[in-house]
Amino acid sequence: MKTTGNTILITGGTSGLGLGLAQRFAAADNKVIVAGRRAELLRDIEASNPGITGLELDVADPTSIAEAFTKVTASDPELNVVITMAGIMQPEDLHSAGFLETAEKTITTNLLGTIRTIAAFTEFLQTKPDATIMTVTSGLAYTPLALTPTYNATKAAVASFTDILRLQLADTSVEVLELVPPAVATTLLGQDQDDSGRAMPVDEFLDEVMSILTERPDEKQVMVERVKPLRYSEANGNYDQVMQTLAGSH
Template identity: 45%
Template sequence: MQMTGNTIFLTGGASGIGRGLAEAFFARGNTVVIGGRRKALLEEVAAANPGMGFIEMDVENPASIAAAATELTARYPALNVLINNAGIMPFDNAGGQIDEAVARRIVDTNLLGPILLTSALIEHLKRQPRATIIHNTSILAYLPLAPTAVYSATKAALHSYALSQRFMLRDTSVKVQEIAPPWVDTDLIKRSGDPRAMPLDAFIAQTMAGLETEDEEVIVEAARPLRANQGPNEHALINGFNASLIANPIPV
């Protein structure tokens, strides 16, 4: 994608990968607007980056999505980049009872939210001379983490949706890119500082370099072996991956 001269809306921009991407794009001279539920944190990010805009919104709520889309297109008619970044990652147990309310919240946030927000903005994006939709999935879309089965499933579904969307937009001005982070050192699982996680600054730097290309998927170098999870060895790879984490579990 073109990395300058854009008007960008990014969900989940108050912390973690979202904030990192927002600030990286803002530093390149783009107009950046961040969205999220936590108004105080949005204000904090905007204050740290004078000129950055924000919109309070809830990607779980279709009415909030519709209202945000209306406000965005009215206030920022040049909007041409949408980054669907917001996500939640509660732990669960697919071998036991799943909390229905939590599962629905994960699906609404991680999958339906990006679908509905993109749908609300797609006709506006098509009218731009060039536009980009970026979906933030996860390397767990290809290599599911068993203790976060619902999260992993939503990311796999969003990856699938991005493939279909890219095809359907092939003859328009809108391009679709996907970033699929490995474990990055953020507060997504309410724990930071684990040495197994990729440092956030390194992830952002490598991801921005990848987005400069026309690559449909932007995968940082450390995650490439996991992205190559295809073929008849898939089950053995997934079982071995999860067995290794059972032996050395993520603290929760």
């Protein structure tokens, strides 16, 4: 993926890693559109971040996705990168059926939201000579966290979907990347309040991601060093040990 001269849409780009990436890409001479549900927040981001514009979008609503597609491709026909950052992460207790509502919301946002966004934009992106779809999974797609079973499952599903998307689009101009974050000190699951050192500082994560994209543009999985113990636990033969360690840390 080239890191300059793009027009980039980031869903879930109003906070956390999404906003951080938006700011980094804007600073690298890209036009960036951040999409989120809250119009007032989008206006605040536009006012304080030159080069970033806002787009109202709720990835849990198929109609909202369709409307956002129509609007952004009309206002920014040069759009050539879509990053599907939008997601939620909530704890679940599987001892009783009470977890089901959380599970359904998580699947709707993380999995269906990603797939519906890709479905909306893929044909359009194929008309561009140099286009990218970047999905966002997690180290927990590869070694799950006991506290968040459906989150783990949705990220594993997105990882699998991304592999096949890349395979099927190999005959097009669309490059398909997977961003695989570790635990990062954002508000997701309150990790910004964790002073144990388990969560990677946001700026450190963003520095490493931008370095990978710049220096290793052919990488298909964008992985910082801190996520690799989760990504490769099965290959390393310590999957059960790493999963138990994760479970004991939350």
